[in-house]
Amino acid sequence: MNPGLRTSASGMKAQQLMVDTIANNLANVNTTGFKRSRVSFEDVLYETLQGAQVVNPRDPQTIAPVQIGKGVRLASILRLHTQGAPEQTGRPLDVAIDGEGFFQVQRADGTIAYTRDGTFTMSDTGAIVTSGGYRLQPNISVPADAQNLGISPSGVITANNGGTTTELGRVELARFVNPSGLMSLGENMYSETAASGQPVTGAPQEPGFGRLLQGMLESSNVEIVQEMTDMIAAQRAYEINAKAVQAGEDMMTATNGLIR
Amino acid sequence: MTLRGILNAAHGLSYYSRLQEVTANNLANVSTDGFKVDRMTGQLAPGTSYPVPVQHLDLAQGGLRETGRELDVALTGPGFLVVKTPQGERLTRGGSLHLDPAGQLVDPDGNPVLGHNGPIVLTAGKVEIQSDGTVKADDVAIDQLRLETVADPSQLRKEGTGRFVSDAKTIPADTATTSLRQGSVEEPNSDAILGMIDLVTIQRAYSANVDALKAMDGVLGTVAGEIGRV
Numbered sequence: 001m002n003p004g005l006r007t008s009a010s011g012m013k014a015q016q017l018m019v020d021t022i023a024n025n026l027a028n029v030n031t032t033g034f035k036r037s038r039v040s041f042e043d044v045l046y047e048t049l050q051g052a053q054v055v056n057p058r059d060p061q062t063i064a065p066v067q068i069g070k071g072v073r074l075a076s077i078l079r080l081h082t083q084g085a086p087e088q089t090g091r092p093l094d095v096a097i098d099g100e101g102f103f104q105v106q107r108a109d110g111t112i113a114y115t116r117d118g119t120f121t122m123s124d125t126g127a128i129v130t131s132g133g134y135r136l137q138p139n140i141s142v143p144a145d146a147q148n149l150g151i152s153p154s155g156v157i158t159a160n161n162g163g164t165t166t167e168l169g170r171v172e173l174a175r176f177v178n179p180s181g182l183m184s185l186g187e188n189m190y191s192e193t194a195a196s197g198q199p200v201t202g203a204p205q206e207p208g209f210g211r212l213l214q215g216m217l218e219s220s221n222v223e224i225v226q227e228m229t230d231m232i233a234a235q236r237a238y239e240i241n242a243k244a245v246q247a248g249e250d251m252m253t254a255t256n257g258l259i260r
Numbered sequence: 261m262t263l264r265g266i267l268n269a270a271h272g273l274s275y276y277s278r279l280q281e282v283t284a285n286n287l288a289n290v291s292t293d294g295f296k297v298d299r300m301t302g303q304l305a306p307g308t309s310y311p312v313p314v315q316h317l318d319l320a321q322g323g324l325r326e327t328g329r330e331l332d333v334a335l336t337g338p339g340f341l342v343v344k345t346p347q348g349e350r351l352t353r354g355g356s357l358h359l360d361p362a363g364q365l366v367d368p369d370g371n372p373v374l375g376h377n378g379p380i381v382l383t384a385g386k387v388e389i390q391s392d393g394t395v396k397a398d399d400v401a402i403d404q405l406r407l408e409t410v411a412d413p414s415q416l417r418k419e420g421t422g423r424f425v426s427d428a429k430t431i432p433a434d435t436a437t438t439s440l441r442q443g444s445v446e447e448p449n450s451d452a453i454l455g456m457i458d459l460v461t462i463q464r465a466y467s468a469n470v471d472a473l474k475a476m477d478g479v480l481g482t483v484a485g486e487i488g489r490v
Contacts, residue, residue, distance in 0.1 A: 002277060004284035011288030018291060038327060040356045040445070041292040042368060042421045043285075049278070049313070064414035066300070066315045068278060069285035072292055075368040075421070078356055082328035100386070177382050177397070178359045180329055194361035200384050208386055208398065237290045240452050244284045247459045251280060254470040255273070258477075 002248040003070075010071030011241035014041050017074060018234040025222045026231075033116035033188050034220035035079045036227075042075040081179040084116075084221040086213050092149045093120040093128070096218040099210020101173030104201070105134040105189065112137060114174055114199070116218055117188035128157075132187045140169035153211040155204040173209050174199035263480075269473040271310035275302055276466040278313055283462060287455045294322070294334075294353035294422050295448035319413050322449040324441060330387045331357040331365070334446040339407040339433030340424065343371040344379070350423040351408065351416070351430065355445055365395070369421050375403030391439040405440065407433040 021039045028034040049066040086096040095118035097103070102114035119131045126144060128136045142149065146159035146168070155171035176182065181195030192199055204212045282300045289295040297318045302311025324334050333354040335341070340351035343366075352367060360366045363383040365373045372379035375395065385398030393405035408430040410416060415428040 002280070004277070004281040007281060007284040007288050011284075011290070014288070014291060038329075039291075040368065041289070042355075043289050043292055043295055043418070045420045046418045048417065063314060064316045065417050066313050067298065067418055068281050069289070069298065069418065069420075071285060071288045075293075076356060076358070078327075078329060078332075080327055080329050177363070177384055177387060178331060180331065181359060195359055197359060197363060197383060234291070237287075237452065240287050240290070240456060241284075243456065244280075244287050244459055247463045248280060248284065250463055251277060251466045254467050258470060258473060 002252050003068075004248045005245055007069070007071040008241045008244040008248065010044070010073065011244070012238055014039075014072045014074065015234045015238035015241065019231060019238070021077060022227050022231045022234065026224070026227050028220055029222045029224060029227075031188065031220050032119055032217045033084065034222065035081050035084075035116070036220070036222045037077050037079050039077050040075045041072050044070050044073050046070070078180045079182070079184070080221065082221050084218040086216040087219045088215065089217050090215050092151075092215060093122070094118060094215055094217050095120060095151055095171075096213045096216040097173065097204070097210045098213055101175045101202075101204065101209045102179075102190070102199075103130075104137040104172065104174050104199075105130050106137050107134060107185075107189075111191070112174075112199075113185055113189040113191050114182065115189045118212075118217060130187075132189075134189075136171070138169065138172055140171075142168055151212055151214040153205055153213070155212050170203055171212065172201050173204055174201045175208060176200070265476045266473055266480075268308070268310040269469045269476065271308075272469040273466060273473075275311045275313055276462050276469065280459070280462045280466070282315070283455055283458045286450050287452065287459075289448055290450050290452055290455075292422070292448050293355040293445040295450065296320075296322075296353070296418075297448065297450045298418075317413055317416055317418070318449060320449045322446040324444045325447050326444050327356075328443050329356065330389075330443065331359070332443055332445050333357060333389055334441045334444040335407075335438060336441065336446075337433070337438035339409050339438030340430075342374045342406040342408055342430070343367050343423065344374055345369075345371045345423070348425075349374070349430075350419060350425055351410075352422050352424065353446055354440070355422060367422070374406050376406060377403050380405070389440055389442040391441065392435055393440055407435070407438050407440070409433040409438070 018039050025036045046067040046069050104112050107113050120128050123129045126141045128140050148160040150158045157168045158165050177197040182190035183193050202209050279300050286297045299318050300315045303314045305312045335354045343350050363381045365380040380403050388396040395402045410426050416424045419425050
């Protein structure tokens with residue numbers, strides 16, 4: 001059996017994964033705060049047929065070793081936390097983060113999750129919650145009669161009732177040393193992992209944190225043109241590996257034809 | 261002599277099937293960051309008339325692809341990053357680095373990437389990796405990544421997962437020619453079109469050898485079956 005077949009099959013599998021990831025990026029092109037993913041591959045074991053050889057003991061020149069690689073495998077799928085473009089919505093409780101940081105929200109089991117999706121609404125008890133119903137942390141309660149809610153770039157939430165401005169609280173952001181190590185929970189939320197590091201919290205506009213933009217939402221950082229060209233490249237690479245399988249197969253057929 | 265001819269054709273077949281494997285591996289890795297292609301050529305062994313495989317590692321620079329991820333590093337120039345594996349120090353062309361639970365900067369396999377003072381620990385702050393390898397967290401310099409190379413690339417062996425083993429001592433890379441780029445990865449230096457052409461050539465050469473073998477087998481058959489007949 002031609003061992004190159006398996007090598008090419010691993011290449012086809014890798015390109016399939018690439019297309020799957022691109023498809024998910026494209027499916028989320030309009031998801032608020034979505035961050036695109038990128039697949040990273042690595043080569044696998046090498047069979048060393050012969051090690052490096054010294055041609056002539058008096059001459060330090062060596063011949064390189066002869067090594068045959070056995071294909072490719074997935075190294076990791078990385079989320080790229082680059083900034084998405086802010087989009088104007090005009091809703092007072094839509095907030096985009098321009099720069100570093102995540103909103104902190106409390107999940108049903110009491111743990112904290114992190115999100116860039118600032119589509120907030122008010123709950124029946126006056127708490128500020130995400131579109132999924134999770135409370136923004138630290139808790140900020142808005143009185144029932146509050147009007148003209150304002151959220152400043154530095155995160156201060158105010159209400160303005162007939163000329164008097166009252167401060168209701170301040171939004172706190174969290175940031176991570178390695179945001180691509182965060183785990184996706186769905187619903188645009190992430191949880192911390194050993195790879196992401198511990199969250200560092202701070203107010204917006206403090207050193208290292210972004211500012212808040214009220215009445216805006218962060219669109220996804222998926223660029224359709226980029227994804228489409230990547231898709232074409234992946235499709236061609238898949239075809240090339242399929243051709244390599246075919247070439248290996250033809251060689252086997254030729255060998256089999258030796259016996260009459 | 262026909263028997264020698266059959267042997268030569270068989271050696272040719274074995275050479276071309278290895279060449280096909282190497283080409284298949286180069287093509288399987290057309291999307292692998294930091295991958296360097298292997299080039300196999302045939303060389304006539306002294307006193308014979310069949311090719312013996314000779315390989316060299318093509319260390320040509322791959323294109324850079326911007327990702328915007330802070331822990332993606334690409335190298336330009338002849339240098340390598342140094343990682344510490346349980347088997348000893350290994351060289352790598354960078355790529356997508358990670359942090360382990362202790363905050364150490366590691367390669368995709370969890371091997372620490374070494375700076376001049378050993379593993380680099382990043383626990384908080386914005387990571388900045390400068391072109392000379394200086395790693396900063398929130399503008400405070402932590403360490404400088406070791407950039408090394410070898411005098412003779414033929415002494416590098418591939419270990420898989422993007423790592424290279426050097427049989428000779430590594431030397432510091434020349435910082436004038438080697439630099440790091442944060443937020444980018446190095447694309448493989450393979451050429452899919454050349455690979456396809458190679459595949460076709462290999463396939464045809466293989467069939468030609470098979471045909472030659474068949475022809476010589478036919479001659480032998482005639483010799484054994486007909487000439488001897490009275």
